[in-house]
Amino acid sequence: MAARNKQKKRAEPESDLCFAGKPMSVVESTIRWPHRYQSKKTKLQAPTKKPANKGGKKEDEEIIKQAKCHFDKALVDGVLINLNDDVYVTGLPGKLKFIAKVIELFEADDGVPYCRFRWYYRPEDTLIERFSHLVQPKRVFLSNDENDNPLTCIWSKVNIAKVPLPKITSRIEQRVIPPCDYYYDMKYEVPYLNFTSADDGSDASSSLSSDSALNCFENLHKDEKFLLDLYSGCGAMSTGFCMGASISGVKLITKWSVDINKFACDSLKLNHPETEVRNEAAEDFLALLKEWKRLCEKFSLVSSTEPVESISELEDEEVEENDDIDEASTGAELEPGEFEVEKFLGIMFGDPQGTGEKTLQLMVRWKGYNSSYDTWEPYSGLGNCKEKLKEYVIDGFKSHLLPLPGTVYTVCGGPPCQGISGYNRYRNNEAPLEDQKNQQLLVFLDIIDFLKPNYVLMENVVDLLRFSKGFLARHAVASFVAMNYQTRLGMMAAGSYGLPQLRNRVFLWAAQPSEKLPPYPLPTHEVAKKFNTPKEFKDLQVGRIQMEFLKLDNALTLADAISDLPPVTNYVANDVMDYNDAAPKTEFENFISLKRSETLLPAFGGDPTRRLFDHQPLVLGDDDLERVSYIPKQKGANYRDMPGVLVHNNKAEINPRFRAKLKSGKNVVPAYAISFIKGKSKKPFGRLWGDEIVNTVVTRAEPHNQCVIHPMQNRVLSVRENARLQGFPDCYKLCGTIKEKYIQVGNAVAVPVGVALGYAFGMASQGLTDDEPVIKLPFKYPECMQAKDQI
Ligand SMILES: C[S@@+](CC[C@H](N)C(=O)[O-])C[C@H]1O[C@@H](n2cnc3c(N)ncnc32)[C@H](O)[C@@H]1O
Structure with a gap:
């Protein structure tokens, strides 16, 4: 937006531009803009409306132009411009004119006519940038950026309508956009790249309303809200998120989770029996949801245009019989070779028969047969x-077997975008969304x-912002804004929330217009690390x-997190053991090893x-x-300490x-260790140290x-030690082989980061x-995990 501060004066004669009418009264002007009427000695800071940094850091402090007097209108080319009118502002040659709201008209103490603009952003001026085509035509965003400009910068009046954000639950846009050059319904603010509702609550026609009918679900379950965890892995993110929400006083339960990895699903189910x-x-899953909605419509459980009906209503009313129900389902004679369905047990969208085509499928229990014959x-x-189908669908509808539009309060998830990984040599820089791996x-x-x-x-991952100049992040934000969601973007490092681990991740919030957009939770712990993020996104x-x-x-250090765990060797047969005499040595260890019943985790599930x-x-x-046994038990030790390695100019080589x-009979020093990053890396066979x-x-x-x-032991960190570094409570048991468990832990969103975000969400959702x-x-992690009645 720098160009906006460097406006060129219009070429038109000055006489076409002037203030209109009398100056405003001295009293009114000095009350409204006191900073313009200060003596030289006591100059106030201008109310820049620039990002108000919590903590009070002053940013881009503006020199305050002093005023002789203020006006409430001006004439530009014979057209009357009133305060709060919107105007085109002279732009750069060959470029679109800027657009702004006139928020002040004043004669400066040097006699020059001035105005103060609050700027609008077109989508292409925002984070959305190259995805402006995804956003509705004529849509612009009002910012908080303001500055003074000579009155001569005003080109002409422009008609910008303020309209309320529409109800998101409706598929058809119900609001009417009045005739205008542009319209706005959201504000855009640069810190954390917020798109938030422009509605300040003063507009009676606003869609913002805490008791809005947007969310019929909320009315049904006042004290319980449902979360869908997509790409859930073993459930770390949602586990943390729900605990954080519960600290804020919101009862959020992970009602559904989806993941392609069976072992991760087993772990989630083990620890969260409440989750489907x-x-x-x-x-x-998406194809199934669409089919499920159709089934619910078929049996009149939901109407095809409205959100889901109340379950309580459904219980009172008898569901209408469908005329087309076949007699065969009501006990007619079976033909030879025919089998009778006793009940349906499951539903999916897939191709279990291997026909090459995915379709809606139901799991059948056959009458007279046991579960081994289910198909x-x-x-x-x-x-x-x-x-039978009707029975199954009604039961499923009542028990929220699958989410329907309007029944999900929150969705969390990290869609894997492996096509952007820095390790992927074949990344498609030009068209990342054409890469199957980013779909x-x-x-x-x-x-x-x-x-x-x-x-x-x-x-x-942070590559979302790094890769192809943030292509996917911009696309995601543009898509949310096009869907009329408010959004906010930030990065959080696990170490900043009480873990001895650096992992940095991108988190994007989106909230319906009727909701408060959650903030980001500020760090609780120091992490002395500068993250390698693009300059543009460092804030x-x-x-x-x-x-x-x-x-x-x-x-926190590694020792703070794992020093109490009993020593083990390279091979441990059993995945359950006693702590034996091991007692927590640190605060972290004390809380991370709480019994499940002592934590905020749901009461049932896991191991008591x-x-x-x-x-x-x-x-x-x-x-x-044997190679590991060559690595000395000292800080910084690695393969370079193996016999036969020479190091010159920080480059390792084999002693010929x-x-x-x-x-x-094999070499102690493997060739891959020497060749890794051309001998410059110190990572191969690196030994961690307690203060790290x-x-x-x-x-x-x-x-x-x-x-x-x-x-201190000749082995790699165990699954549990890694789990502690990710903030998993010790009672969270994992399923699958050891390798599968490492995958689940490595994939996880660090639990305290989830907790912190869940708290922020909970506070926002309660206004x-x-x-x-x-x-x-x-609060701090992991103390906050302790259930209140346990303290
Ligand atoms: C980064 S992990 C998610 C971790 C999880 N949020 C947590 O905190 O534990 C990504 C997950 O996406 C799953 N996944 C990958 N492709 C998928 C797909 N097409 N559908 C569903 N899950 C998928 C992987 O199995 C993996 O568990």
Whole structure:
């Protein structure tokens, strides 16, 4: 927006421009703009309306132009411009003219006529940038950016209508946009790139209303709100999020989760029996939701245009019989070779028969047969079972088997975008969305568009902002704005919320116009690390601007998190053990090892006892184990300490005169360790040290090119140790092989980050936050995890 401060004067004769009418009274002018009428000694700061940084840091302080007097109208080319009118402003040659709201008209003390503009942004001037075509034509955004300009900058009047944001639940846009050059319904603010409702509540026709009919679900379940966790993995993000919401006083439960990985689903189910865990691809889940809605419409449970009806109403009323119900479903004689459906047990969209085509399928229990004969059957072949089908759909509808538009309060999830990973040599820079590996972002957005939840929290890797100049992040924001969601973008590092791990992730909030957009929770702990984010986005790092004013706890270290865990060897047969004599040595260890019943986790599920789960390291083969034994137990040790490695100018090489051998006859120093980053890396076979903060917990545990060896034991960090670095409570047991468990833990959103975000969401959803993009947390992790009645 720098150009906006460098307006060129119009060429037109000055006489065409002047203030109109008499000056405003001195009293009124000095009351409204006191900073313009200061003596030289006592100049106030201009009310810039620039980002009000919490903590009080002054940014771009403006020199205050002093005024002789103020006016409430001006004449430009014979056209009367009133205060608060919208105008075109002379732009750069060959470019579109700027647009602004006139918020002050005054004669400066040097006699020059001035005005103050509050700027509008076109979509292409915002984060949305190249995706402006996704946003409705004529739509602009009012910003908080203001500055003084000579009156000569005004080109002409422009007609910009303020309209309320529409109701999102409706598929058809119900509002009428009046005739205008542009219209606006949202504000755009640069810190955290907010798009928020422009409605300040003063407009009677506003769609903003706390008791809006937008969310019929909320009316049904006043004290309980439903969360859908997409790409849920083992459920770390939603586990943290629901705990955070509960601290704020909101009862949010993960009602549904979806993930393609079976073991991750098993883990989620084990720890969250309350969740309907769907082990399927998100794209199939979306197809299923559409089919489910149709089924619910077929049995008159929902109308085809309106959101879901009240369940209580349904219980009172008898569901109308459908005329087309076949007699066969009511006990007619079976033909030879025919089987009778006893009941339906499940539903999915897929191709279990391997026909090459995915369709709606139902799991059938056959009359007279046990569960070993259950089969998936295509819906198209079940025409004779309408009565049983109706029973199944009504039961499913009542129990919220699947979400319907209007029943989901919040969706959280991190659509995997593997096509943007820095490790992917074949990244499609030009058209990232044509890359199959990035398609899940579109699936995620389609699910949002279908379900229209009140809130969305989307998580992703920082490459979302780095890759192709933030292509996917911009696309996501543009899509949300086009769907009329308010949005906000930020980055949060796990270490800033009480973990000895650096992992930095992008989080995008979206909220319906009727809701308060949640803020970002400010860090609670120091992390002395500068993250490699594009300059353009560096202020999205939550707390970066406020850092010097925050009172932060010291960063946690590896020893703080794992020093109490009993020593284990390279091979641990059992995934359950006792803590034995091991007692927590730190605050962190004290709380992370609480029994499930002592935590904010849902009462049922998991293991009620206090036992230690998954304290098993990846079993290294004999060769790697022997190599690990060569790494001294000291800070900074790695493969360079193996016999036969020379280091010159920070570059490792093999000693040509001495090649040490393992018992197997292989080289002690593997070639891949030497060649990794051309011998410059210190990561291969790196030993961690207790005073360190771990980089990012990844999904693999092989020590070949990463620093994962335990400080004092000859083995890699165990699954449980990694889980602690991600903030999983010890009672959260994982399913699958050791490798599968590492994958679940490495994929997870750090639990305390989820908790912090859940708290911010909970406060916003109760209207307990202001318009600031950040909020202070009144707790620290993991103490906050302790259930109140346990304190
Ligand atoms: C980064 S992980 C999510 C971690 C999770 N949010 C947590 O905090 O534990 C991404 C997940 O997406 C799943 N996934 C990948 N492709 C999928 C698809 N097409 N449909 C559903 N899940 C998918 C993976 O199995 C993986 O568990």
